[in-house]
Amino acid sequence: MAVLSTPKSAVQLASKGRPLKEHLFRIALLASLAIALVFLAMLIVYVVQEGWPRLDATLWENQPSIRRPETAGIQSGIFGTLWIIGLTALMALPTGILAAIYLEEYADKSKWYNRLIELNISNLAAVPSIVYGILGLGIIARWMQFGFTIMTGAITVSLLVLPIVIISAREAIRAVPPSIREGSLALGATQWQTIYRQVLPASVPGIATGSILALSRAIGEAAPFLMLGAATLVRFNPEGVWSSFSVLPIQIYSFITRPQAEFSVLAAAAIVILLAILLLMNSVAIWLRNRYQKRW
Amino acid sequence: MNDPRTPIPASGIAQIGVSVPNVSVRGPEVPRTIEALDPVFTVSGLSVFYGDYEAVRGVDMTIGNREITAMIGPSGCGKSTVLRCFNRMNDLIPGARAAGKILYHNEDLYGDHVDPIEVRRRIGMVFQKPNPFPKSIYDNIAYGPRVNGVKGKMDDIVEEALTKAALWDEVKDKIKQNALSLSGGQQQRLCIARAIAVKPDVILMDEPCSALDPIATTKIEDLMQELSRDYTIVIVTHNMQQAARVSDRTAFFTAEVDAEGVRHGRLVEFDETSRIFTNPSDKRTEDYITGRFG
Numbered sequence: 001m002a003v004l005s006t007p008k009s010a011v012q013l014a015s016k017g018r019p020l021k022e023h024l025f026r027i028a029l030l031a032s033l034a035i036a037l038v039f040l041a042m043l044i045v046y047v048v049q050e051g052w053p054r055l056d057a058t059l060w061e062n063q064p065s066i067r068r069p070e071t072a073g074i075q076s077g078i079f080g081t082l083w084i085i086g087l088t089a090l091m092a093l094p095t096g097i098l099a100a101i102y103l104e105e106y107a108d109k110s111k112w113y114n115r116l117i118e119l120n121i122s123n124l125a126a127v128p129s130i131v132y133g134i135l136g137l138g139i140i141a142r143w144m145q146f147g148f149t150i151m152t153g154a155i156t157v158s159l160l161v162l163p164i165v166i167i168s169a170r171e172a173i174r175a176v177p178p179s180i181r182e183g184s185l186a187l188g189a190t191q192w193q194t195i196y197r198q199v200l201p202a203s204v205p206g207i208a209t210g211s212i213l214a215l216s217r218a219i220g221e222a223a224p225f226l227m228l229g230a231a232t233l234v235r236f237n238p239e240g241v242w243s244s245f246s247v248l249p250i251q252i253y254s255f256i257t258r259p260q261a262e263f264s265v266l267a268a269a270a271i272v273i274l275l276a277i278l279l280l281m282n283s284v285a286i287w288l289r290n291r292y293q294k295r296w
Numbered sequence: 297m298n299d300p301r302t303p304i305p306a307s308g309i310a311q312i313g314v315s316v317p318n319v320s321v322r323g324p325e326v327p328r329t330i331e332a333l334d335p336v337f338t339v340s341g342l343s344v345f346y347g348d349y350e351a352v353r354g355v356d357m358t359i360g361n362r363e364i365t366a367m368i369g370p371s372g373c374g375k376s377t378v379l380r381c382f383n384r385m386n387d388l389i390p391g392a393r394a395a396g397k398i399l400y401h402n403e404d405l406y407g408d409h410v411d412p413i414e415v416r417r418r419i420g421m422v423f424q425k426p427n428p429f430p431k432s433i434y435d436n437i438a439y440g441p442r443v444n445g446v447k448g449k450m451d452d453i454v455e456e457a458l459t460k461a462a463l464w465d466e467v468k469d470k471i472k473q474n475a476l477s478l479s480g481g482q483q484q485r486l487c488i489a490r491a492i493a494v495k496p497d498v499i500l501m502d503e504p505c506s507a508l509d510p511i512a513t514t515k516i517e518d519l520m521q522e523l524s525r526d527y528t529i530v531i532v533t534h535n536m537q538q539a540a541r542v543s544d545r546t547a548f549f550t551a552e553v554d555a556e557g558v559r560h561g562r563l564v565e566f567d568e569t570s571r572i573f574t575n576p577s578d579k580r581t582e583d584y585i586t587g588r589f590g
Binding site: 108109110177179180182183184185186187188189190193197198202 | 385388413416417418420421425427429430439440443487491494
């Protein structure tokens with residue numbers, strides 16, 4: 001009874017104003033998110049509005065033209081972009097994934113040269129794309145005499161996205177728990193069997209997501225192609241890897257720099273197409289990730 | 297323990313296991329260490345290094361055929377390190393190396409001609425945390441035989457392994473389901489079944505019950521007793537009662553600081569389990585099992 005007679009509880013359960021702080025913090029977080037989303041929405045609304053009159057079949061049926069901006073299309077740019085991306089995927093993805101496997105599964109991290117390679121891959125990922133353009137121009141187009149062709153563009157862009165592919169593939173491979181490798185090796189599997197049959201299947205969702213995002217970056221690049229002589233008003237579709245070419249960002253850039261109002265409409269319509277391709281690729285990445293993601 | 301082990305089919309390392317000696321190969325005599333009459337492993341002067349650090353120093357012991365050998369001791373005493381030498385899993389750790397000798401059926405396990413892949417096929421391992429592959433139950437079991445190029449009816453191999461691991465009745469209707477949907481105890485029995493499926497000679501278990509509840513632990517212990525009719529089992533455990541319940545022989549390890557102030561894992565005493573737990577010869581063993589340290 002003496003215990004119960006204590007007038008004030010020793011335990012302090014009353015609010016100390018935390019809920020308000022929690023609330024403000026939540027609002028700050030939401031506001032940050034809102035800024036990003038609102039600007040994206042504004043951008044999309046603006047380009048769709050602006051480009052709407054030209055979002056019709058003529059846009060991809062016709063080739064660009066200086067004389068008739070009201071009916072000019074972007075077919076060569078769409079095809080050029082698809083060629084570049086396809087070829088880049090063929091070159092950069094296998095190379096990047098194999099390099100990532102080496103770095104994660106084989107490289108002895110206590111050796112200085114392996115650490116040097118790792119450091120420099122991170123550095124490469126931060127190199128501005130125009131620098132890759134100069135590299136492509138100097139070495140691939142001129143010295144190797146590949147000229148201003150799709151091959152030159154694809155090799156250059158492959159080099160540009162390779163570090164990103166390597167880094168994302170490494171993260172996906174590293175996310176596979178070591179216990180899976182041990183389990184496989186303890187059953188008498190070789191290291192390659194373990195990688196091929198356990199590690200790679202388990203990391204495919206992560207690798208695919210990273211690869212698609214890397215390729216998306218390549219699609220949006222204009223700077224290296226400026227150096228590589230991607231012509232602005234190519235009036236024919238590429239016929240092979242040794243064709244000259246144009247890509248969407250370059251065409252958009254060239255439309256915008258022209259004085260006629262029709263060209264800015266055309267540019268907006270082309271931007272809508274470029275955004276559509278990017279959003280499509282990102283949705284595929286998200287779908288892949290959700291569909292095949294592993295829970296450990 | 298009295299039926300001689302059938303010779304292992306010859307392949308990769310044909311020399312191993314062709315004949316099983318009835319007389320143990322004698323390493324240097326060490327007091328308080330008994331030798332199994334029909335040894336699968338004969339360890340002599342084993343030291344394990346991680347780089348320059350000697351994690352375990354001078355271990356001598358024998359592992360008897362179709363016996364359960366338990367390795368106990370406080371954390372950091374090197375018992376898991378020694379276990380992982382038996383199937384050369386330590387090879388996977390950069391900088392790790394073993395000095396001394398481990399004979400497996402009289403064959404030097406660390407000999408130049410020995411292929412660690414072939415060693416691991418014969419000497420299976422079950423890990424502390426159940427680690428089923430993120431595949432179906434069926435594919436988990438079939439994985440080992442498949443990577444080892446086993447032909448024959450995979451369905452039968454899978455059923456046999458699951459039956460031996462006392463899991464078949466629980467999973468036979470959902471064999472194509474993801475193994476990660478099983479409970480922890482079932483996952484661990486799946487890992488045992490997976491090890492059995494490659495028809496090993498020895499099963500190493502590294503604290504197999506430490507992540508499991510008491511009921512699942514009992515099931516695994518019963519299973520170990522069952523399996524010891526066909527397999528040699530070496531188990532590392534933190535649970536002394538478990539060692540006392542399941543094992544035929546017990547090795548007690550501890551960590552000691554040498555003259556230079558460096559800690560090394562040492563084998564203190566190796567004897568029949570009943571003796572270790574009732575009448576140990578070494579004071580340190582007695583202190584440990586009575587709970588005075590560790």
